Amino acid sequence: MDEGKAAGNGNISLKYAAWLSPALLFVLLVGSVAFYRERMLFIDAPHMLFRIINEGNFRIEQHRYGSFISQLLPLLGAKLHLPLRWVLMLYSFGFYLFYLMASLLLVRMGQYGLAVLMGLYFTVLISATYYWPNNEVHQGIVWLLLAFGMHACMADDMRNRYLRMLLFIVIFFLAIWTHPLVIPAALYLWVFFLAGKWRHQDGKQALWIPSGVLLLLCVIKIYTGMHDWYDSGKIDLVTHVDTHKLKDLVHSPQLHYFIWNCLHRYWLFTTLTIAGLLVLLFQRRYMLFMMTVVALCGYVGLVCITFWEEGPRWYMESEYVPLVLIGCAPFVYYLLPKIKPCYALALLAVVYTLRLVCIYHAAAPFTNRIILMDHMRDKMKEKHLTKVIISNQLSETASRSLIMTWGAPVESLYISALKGEHPQSTFIFMNPKEIMSADTTARNIFLGCFERSSDSQLNARYFEIDTTTTYKVMSFEELMR
Numbered sequence: 001m002d003e004g005k006a007a008g009n010g011n012i013s014l015k016y017a018a019w020l021s022p023a024l025l026f027v028l029l030v031g032s033v034a035f036y037r038e039r040m041l042f043i044d045a046p047h048m049l050f051r052i053i054n055e056g057n058f059r060i061e062q063h064r065y066g067s068f069i070s071q072l073l074p075l076l077g078a079k080l081h082l083p084l085r086w087v088l089m090l091y092s093f094g095f096y097l098f099y100l101m102a103s104l105l106l107v108r109m110g111q112y113g114l115a116v117l118m119g120l121y122f123t124v125l126i127s128a129t130y131y132w133p134n135n136e137v138h139q140g141i142v143w144l145l146l147a148f149g150m151h152a153c154m155a156d157d158m159r160n161r162y163l164r165m166l167l168f169i170v171i172f173f174l175a176i177w178t179h180p181l182v183i184p185a186a187l188y189l190w191v192f193f194l195a196g197k198w199r200h201q202d203g204k205q206a207l208w209i210p211s212g213v214l215l216l217l218c219v220i221k222i223y224t225g226m227h228d229w230y231d232s233g234k235i236d237l238v239t240h241v242d243t244h245k246l247k248d249l250v251h252s253p254q255l256h257y258f259i260w261n262c263l264h265r266y267w268l269f270t271t272l273t274i275a276g277l278l279v280l281l282f283q284r285r286y287m288l289f290m291m292t293v294v295a296l297c298g299y300v301g302l303v304c305i306t307f308w309e310e311g312p313r314w315y316m317e318s319e320y321v322p323l324v325l326i327g328c329a330p331f332v333y334y335l336l337p338k339i340k341p342c343y344a345l346a347l348l349a350v351v352y353t354l355r356l357v358c359i360y361h362a363a364a365p366f367t368n369r370i371i372l373m374d375h376m377r378d379k380m381k382e383k384h385l386t387k388v389i390i391s392n393q394l395s396e397t398a399s400r401s402l403i404m405t406w407g408a409p410v411e412s413l414y415i416s417a418l419k420g421e422h423p424q425s426t427f428i429f430m431n432p433k434e435i436m437s438a439d440t441t442a443r444n445i446f447l448g449c450f451e452r453s454s455d456s457q458l459n460a461r462y463f464e465i466d467t468t469t470t471y472k473v474m475s476f477e478e479l480m481r
Contacts, residue, residue: 018112021119029096043407044134066178123355129317140178276330
């Protein structure tokens with residue numbers, strides 16, 4: 001595939017449209033700084049950063065090695081002893097800096113279609129999940145697009161055969177190992193490009209060897225995932241699904257949730273997908289049409305089997321977003337080049353603008369939870385408390401406002417630290433059984449999300465707990481009274 005030559009022969013629309021992707025990602029990068037508290041004080045991100053700061057090293061979970069790229073800036077910031085606010089901003093900023101640089105590299109290599117796909121990926125199925133960056137799906141997909149771009153850019157150069165194969169293995173490994181949801185998109189795009197866009201000039205090895213390597217990487221990733229504590233449960237649901245569940249798939253609440261959202265919330269994705277499929281039919285590319293329909297249905301089916309019931313929007317968006325590469329590839333490669341450049345630019349500008357508005361409006365719940373946690377910290381200060389265990393079940397209103405509570409120990413610690421408090425206040429939500437098994441009598445213990453740390457294990461430059469008192473157990477109503 002040589003998109004640069006294709007653009008020179010008339011695909012000017014694709015070439016010009018590709019430059020909107022870096023512009024879009026720059027806007028999202030600015031937003032990642034403006035909303036750094038909403039993004040960095042929500043469950044996974046503060047927990048991961050807490051471990052990075054205290055351990056002084058990368059924190060790679062579940063062999064998701066490609067995630068190192070988003071941890072690089074905060075790790076350097078902590079080692080340079082930058083203020084905590086800057087470290088948090090660097091963490092939030094670092095995700096989109098990587099995405100922005102990747103999009104610029106794709107445009108520079110002439111891989112305009114992949115750059116447009118990246119822009120659509122970060123918009124048409126994303127709103128609330130923008131504020132939950134630590135799911136590793138996005139990093140994996142960007143590594144995947146870079147892998148395709150570099151392989152395609154070097155495909156016609158006989159001298160770079162071995163270098164291309166080395167880069168193919170390394171970058172595809174990073175992509176697939178960063179998150180298992182990358183696998184369906186990787187396999188679909190590989191066949192999609194082989195079927196219609198790539199022209200190989202260095203023999204059958206250009207087809208069979210990379211295909212075998214890619215398939216082997218996917219198989220090994222699935223096998224290792226079957227033995228990981230986190231991914232194994234989800235993979236087991238797919239590999240051991242019973243026939244009754246398959247028959248009832250059309251009645252799955254998750255499927256109804258997805259269809260409703262495709263009609264009301266993500267209608268732009270639906271429109272672009274249908275437009276691309278229709279173009280494949282008009283151009284008589286029936287195999288690509290059938291392959292895309294099967295891939296779309298298969299992916300949605302896998303998600304419904306894994307998550308039978310509805311889930312929170314910020315989480316489910318991250319599960320569905322690889323569908324963008326499957327659903328929008330025909331639109332990008334077979335319809336967009338046929339549109340006049342000015343119309344193509346206007347179309348994508350409208351799509352990106354509408355989705356940016358959706359992303360902006362999705363911030364409200366995450367902003368409100370920070371306000372509530374700020375209020376909880378104020379109540380602790382008012383009652384002269386620095387360490388609190390909240391013991392009872394929350395009211396429906398409080399539970400909905402906090403969204404999730406397992407990250408509260410480090411989230412509250414950050415909020416207190418950003419206020420310049422010494423020592424810092426922290427609170428944790430625990431049920432009665434957890435309280436009985438926890439050490440609540442020691443004065444120098446910090447009860448974290450999943451770990452128990454002494455004050456000596458914390459990075460004293462950033463974190464200082466109160467070692468003069470123990471945790472006080474109280475209800476949420478008592479605290480807020």
